[in-house]
Amino acid sequence: MPSDLLREIPVDTLKADEAAREHERLSAEIAENDLRYHQEDAPVISDADYDALRRRLVAIEARFPELRSAVSTSVGAAPSVKFAKVPHVVPMLSLDNAFDDQDVVDFIDRARRFLKIEGAISFTAEPKIDGLSLSLRYEGGRLVTAATRGDGFEGENVTVNARTIGDIPEKLPAGVPEIVEIRGECYMAHVDFQALNARMAAAGGGKTFANPRNAAAGSLRQLDPKITASRPLRFFAYAWGEMSAMPAETQMGMVEAFASWGLPTNPRMTLCSTVEEALAFYHALETDRAGLGYDIDGVVYKVNSLALQNRLGFVSRSPRWAVAHKFAAEQAVTVLNGIDIQVGRTGALTPVAKLEPITVGGVVVSNATLHNEDYIRGIGGDGLPIRDGVDIRVGDTVVIQRAGDVIPQIVSVLLDRRPADAVPYEFPTLCPVCGSHAVREEGEAVRRCTGGLICSAQAVERIRHFVSRNAFDIEGLGEKQVQAFHEWGLITEPADIFTLEARDAGQLQRLKNRDGFGETSARNLFAAINERRSIALNRFIYALGIRHVGETNAKRFARHFGTVEAFRDTALAARPPGPELLKGNDAWVELVGIEGIGAVVAEAVVDFFDEPHNRDAFARLLEQVTPQPLEAAKTDSPVAGKTVVFTGTLVRMTREEAKAMAERLGAKVAGSVSKKTDLLVAGPGAGSKLKSAAENGVEVIDEDGWFTLVGAE
Numbered sequence: 045m046p047s048d049l050l051r052e053i054p055v056d057t058l059k060a061d062e063a064a065r066e067h068e069r070l071s072a073e074i075a076e077n078d079l080r081y082h083q084e085d086a087p088v089i090s091d092a093d094y095d096a097l098r099r100r101l102v103a104i105e106a107r108f109p110e111l112r113s114a115v116s117t118s119v120g121a122a123p124s125v126k127f128a129k130v131p132h133v134v135p136m137l138s139l140d141n142a143f144d145d146q147d148v149v150d151f152i153d154r155a156r157r158f159l160k161i162e163g164a165i166s167f168t169a170e171p172k173i174d175g176l177s178l179s180l181r182y183e184g185g186r187l188v189t190a191a192t193r194g195d196g197f198e199g200e201n202v203t204v205n206a207r208t209i210g211d212i213p214e215k216l217p218a219g220v221p222e223i224v225e226i227r228g229e230c231y232m233a234h235v236d237f238q239a240l241n242a243r244m245a246a247a248g249g250g251k252t253f254a255n256p257r258n259a260a261a262g263s264l265r266q267l268d269p270k271i272t273a274s275r276p277l278r279f280f281a282y283a284w285g286e287m288s289a290m291p292a293e294t295q296m297g298m299v300e301a302f303a304s305w306g307l308p309t310n311p312r313m314t315l316c317s318t319v320e321e322a323l324a325f326y327h328a329l330e331t332d333r334a335g336l337g338y339d340i341d342g343v344v345y346k347v348n349s350l351a352l353q354n355r356l357g358f359v360s361r362s363p364r365w366a367v368a369h370k371f372a373a374e375q376a377v378t379v380l381n382g383i384d385i386q387v388g389r390t391g392a393l394t395p396v397a398k399l400e401p402i403t404v405g406g407v408v409v410s411n412a413t414l415h416n417e418d419y420i421r422g423i424g425g426d427g428l429p430i431r432d433g434v435d436i437r438v439g440d441t442v443v444i445q446r447a448g449d450v451i452p453q454i455v456s457v458l459l460d461r462r463p464a465d466a467v468p469y470e471f472p473t474l475c476p477v478c479g480s481h482a483v484r485e486e487g488e489a490v491r492r493c494t495g496g497l498i499c500s501a502q503a504v505e506r507i508r509h510f511v512s513r514n515a516f517d518i519e520g521l522g523e524k525q526v527q528a529f530h531e532w533g534l535i536t537e538p539a540d541i542f543t544l545e546a547r548d549a550g551q552l553q554r555l556k557n558r559d560g561f562g563e564t565s566a567r568n569l570f571a572a573i574n575e576r577r578s579i580a581l582n583r584f585i586y587a588l589g590i591r592h593v594g595e596t597n598a599k600r601f602a603r604h605f606g607t608v609e610a611f612r613d614t615a616l617a618a619r620p621p622g623p624e625l626l627k628g629n630d631a632w633v634e635l636v637g638i639e640g641i642g643a644v645v646a647e648a649v650v651d652f653f654d655e656p657h658n659r660d661a662f663a664r665l666l667e668q669v670t671p672q673p674l675e676a677a678k679t680d681s682p683v684a685g686k687t688v689v690f691t692g693t694l695v696r697m698t699r700e701e702a703k704a705m706a707e708r709l710g711a712k713v714a715g716s717v718s719k720k721t722d723l724l725v726a727g728p729g730a731g732s733k734l735k736s737a738a739e740n741g742v743e744v745i746d747e748d749g750w751f752t753l754v755g756a757e
């Protein structure tokens with residue numbers, strides 16, 4: 045078994061020699077990712093993928109204990125997730141939002157009505173810090189645990205990292221209650237954020253943080269506390285969790301007690317007794333905001349009396365005794381120097397504003413999103429600022445805004461500063477990457493490149509789709525291999541997969557000599573490819589990656605047309621050359637007449653074949669592959685007619701693949717567990733669904749169990 049194929053084999057079927065090789069590969073991969081994560085702060089794989097590698101390593105060691113080595117204990121002995129979980133005895137809740145003065149008036153009225161208090165209620169007002177919340181647990185005056193908020197009920201244990209933060213005392217003074225849980229915000233000041241980003245930029249690698257909040261979160265959630273220690277994090281205490289005794293009876297008194305114990309508290313916190321005072325505080329803080337030196341995104345008001353807080357209690361996940369009065373996003377004025385068009389993995393053309401760099405609330409901004417073509421024209425759209433027909437032109441002076449971690453956007457254009465020679469922006473109708481037509485569907489704001497099969501911006505994603513489990517399902521051609529082949533220039537379109545072997549024979553550097561390949565793996569790969577020279581028509585159509593043509597629609601077309609040529613020719617005839625109208629001709633009527641196919645899908649198909657680049661790539665593919673009539677649906681599978689639920693982390697397939705696979709085998713896939721569920725497939729991290737499966741007597745298996753059951757190993 046070649047090593048690149050080994051990674052696909054379930055641990056319990058690995059032979060001893062294979063396990064040894066796979067163990068070695070995993071150790072190396074984990075070590076490399078650790079290095080990137082720790083030292084370069086630039087992980088190249090997701091946390092979930094990293095965890096999957098670790099889990100697999102640990103599973104191999106469980107079966108083959110003799111493989112445990114210095115390498116593996118250094119990477120494999122730790123728990124399978126990056127941070128251990130810490131349950132919050134008192135949940136960490138969120139706050140309800142108030143967006144204008146009236147919402148604040150309503151908040152106080154509601155509290156008064158609820159408490160049946162006629163007179164004034166006193167409440168605190170303090171800045172809402174834009175960082176991440178942290179819960180510090182002290183036992184006997186010593187810091188024992190620091191945990192992030194997590195989902196509010198369970199956070200991540202970041203104790204070692206929190207100990208490196210100067211603002212967080214290791215010990216509280218004598219006389220503090222036995223158990224003290226102090227909660228507050230961990231944040232990064234503007235100066236420190238800028239210095240950190242400058243340092244990271246100088247170190248190369250193109251990685252910087254988008255804003256101070258991300259920088260704080262990224263720095264606190266480090267596996268190596270030395271890195272956290274080198275990041276200047278700060279802390280403000282403003283709340284608490286479990287307390288064995290209360291040092292005060294008011295919100296203000298509690299925070300003052302924290303301050304007397306040596307914790308930083310916010311100097312702006314004040315006591316108010318009327319709405320007018322609260323609003324005056326809010327507006328004053330808004331004015332001072334940019335000069336505070338750290339990001340805040342509003343004001344938090346809290347009923348001061350803890351007795352009243354108790355009576356008020358909670359509604360769902362936020363207290364009735366507190367509200368967050370949000371600030372509008374911060375704005376600044378700058379000049380638009382240019383517009384770049386980026387082509388995404390799905391072919392969407394996204395315009396990006398290139399701005400004269402400007403500081404917005406302490407953060408330098410030089411790019412802003414322009415969303416889409418209509419947005420540039422001033423037409424607006426879902427949830428976007430509308431400029432009532434005022435378009436954006438290169439050279440314009442514009443107002444930009446930055447809100448939290450949202451990408452900055454342009455909210456208005458200062459027309460009186462528009463240069464006389466500024467011209468309306470012409471959105472490209474050709475893809476800037478591959479030159480194919482870029483089209484907009486009716487009712488869609490996004491313009492997309494139609495050169496799906498040949499556009500290099502989309503190539504890796506499209507080829508990955510092409511070879512995926514429900515499409516061509518080519519063993520040994522996973523995401524990594526597709527990426528590598530693309531980088532080596534060996535596969536740029538689907539047909540290349542099938543000419544690989546022939547071209548390889550004439551290559552100076554043969555595949556078998558390349559990284560990750562040996563003679564056997566190259567041979568096996570060519571065999572796997574050749575096996576797919578004949579493929580079910582529905583899979584073939586699905587593999588093309590035509591927009592809106594998923595598995596179901598691919599089957600509809602396959603069933604209707606029977607041959608791929610008929611499919612293509614009808615699509616071509618629906619948009620004949622010349623001025624003839626698309627809609628209304630026979631071919632179009634035939635397409636939209638197919639059960640389940642509407643105009644949007646039909647048009648996507650027509651657009652696909654209308655693009656000459658696609659027609660050529662399609663023709664080249666047909667020289668290599670022979671599609672067969674529709675695949676019959678399976679009725680004899682062990683899960684046919686059963687209702688299946690997938691939960692937790694799946695390692696060997698995506699959730700989408702799992703669903704498609706189950707459906708292909710005649711099962712119904714549900715989103716939640718009930719009495720009607722026959723089978724729960726649970727990966728690591730499964731939560732409440734496991735519980736309801738137990739309650740409902742539903743059979744539970746893991747992912748490997750699923751593959752064994754359906755015989756797809």
Ligand code: IVH
Nearest residue numbers: 137138139170171172173177229282283344
């Ligand atoms: S009080 C039960 N006070 O805002 C409510 N939260 O939207 C406890 N935050 O998760 C929170 N500054 O991370 C409170 N002065 C402040 C705050 C603050 C920032 C954050 C905190 C919380 C979120 C809720």
